Amino acid sequence: MAILVVVAATAISVSMIHDEAFLIRKTSRVQLLDRARLYALGLEDWARLILKRDQDDSDVDDLSEDWAFGVPGLPIEAGYLAGFMQDEQSKINLNNLLESEESVKRLTRLCNNLDVDPVFIPALLDWIDEDLDVRYPDGAEEHYDTYRVANRKIADISELLLVKNVTTEMYQQLKPYITALPTTTGININTMSETVFMTLGEDLNSETFIQEREEESFTSVQQFIERLQIPVEEADLAVSTEYFVANGQVVQGDLEYNFETLIHRSNEGVTAVISRSLGLF
Numbered sequence: 001m002a003i004l005v006v007v008a009a010t011a012i013s014v015s016m017i018h019d020e021a022f023l024i025r026k027t028s029r030v031q032l033l034d035r036a037r038l039y040a041l042g043l044e045d046w047a048r049l050i051l052k053r054d055q056d057d058s059d060v061d062d063l064s065e066d067w068a069f070g071v072p073g074l075p076i077e078a079g080y081l082a083g084f085m086q087d088e089q090s091k092i093n094l095n096n097l098l099e100s101e102e103s104v105k106r107l108t109r110l111c112n113n114l115d116v117d118p119v120f121i122p123a124l125l126d127w128i129d130e131d132l133d134v135r136y137p138d139g140a141e142e143h144y145d146t147y148r149v150a151n152r153k154i155a156d157i158s159e160l161l162l163v164k165n166v167t168t169e170m171y172q173q174l175k176p177y178i179t180a181l182p183t184t185t186g187i188n189i190n191t192m193s194e195t196v197f198m199t200l201g202e203d204l205n206s207e208t209f210i211q212e213r214e215e216e217s218f219t220s221v222q223q224f225i226e227r228l229q230i231p232v233e234e235a236d237l238a239v240s241t242e243y244f245v246a247n248g249q250v251v252q253g254d255l256e257y258n259f260e261t262l263i264h265r266s267n268e269g270v271t272a273v274i275s276r277s278l279g280l281f
């Protein structure tokens, strides 16, 4: 942890060094905001650095690695920084649905397990697919409600709220377990929650899964299936991750500045920002 904090402090001061002159003494709200923004971007740079180093260290991603430990509250002038990263591939990727029947089955099981009516799934598929043919019986194309159906990959899971038969309550229940990534991805079995594990098949036992994983991370999907002795489809499962979300908070006096950034990391360890929300939200 101490090493992480030092690395964070170093990365942040490096990325801020050019703006040093600006930081001195002036404390108007605009300047506080600018400064918070710089700290936030510094923290994001640090997250990318941690991910790059992690890629150099190992081919597997699990919850014992540096990226999985947050910065609990690093003191800065007149406030503090905090942040944490999450593996976006620990969730069900809605943009897998068209290419993978297994992903549709998993989403259906997720709904059933959470007591959410899966009746919206055909309309969701219509929302994503490029054609205008309505799926029978509950699909929806062009003229549903006041919205135009997107007919392309989902950019943000909140789009689900626009899909026929999805209520705010259903969305809130599903939200922690779903994601929308720009490419087809595997669920990382080393980071997924018990709830996501339970979507991989019928009558599974999540206790054994958690015990086995705590003993040792899974080095391959095949090894996961062998160790647990469960009838699970290998499709769209993985032991490593390309997409992470970095969350951070910069507190300066009474000002609380937040960011949430989706980061892609390639097999070569090159990171890129895919999307970012930044500000006083």
Ligand SMILES: [Ca+2]
Pocket: 054, 055, 058, 059, 060, 061, 062, 065
């Ligand atoms: Ca790793």
Ligand SMILES: [Ca+2]
Pocket: 125, 126, 127, 128, 129, 130, 131, 132, 133, 141, 149, 151
């Ligand atoms: Ca469509």
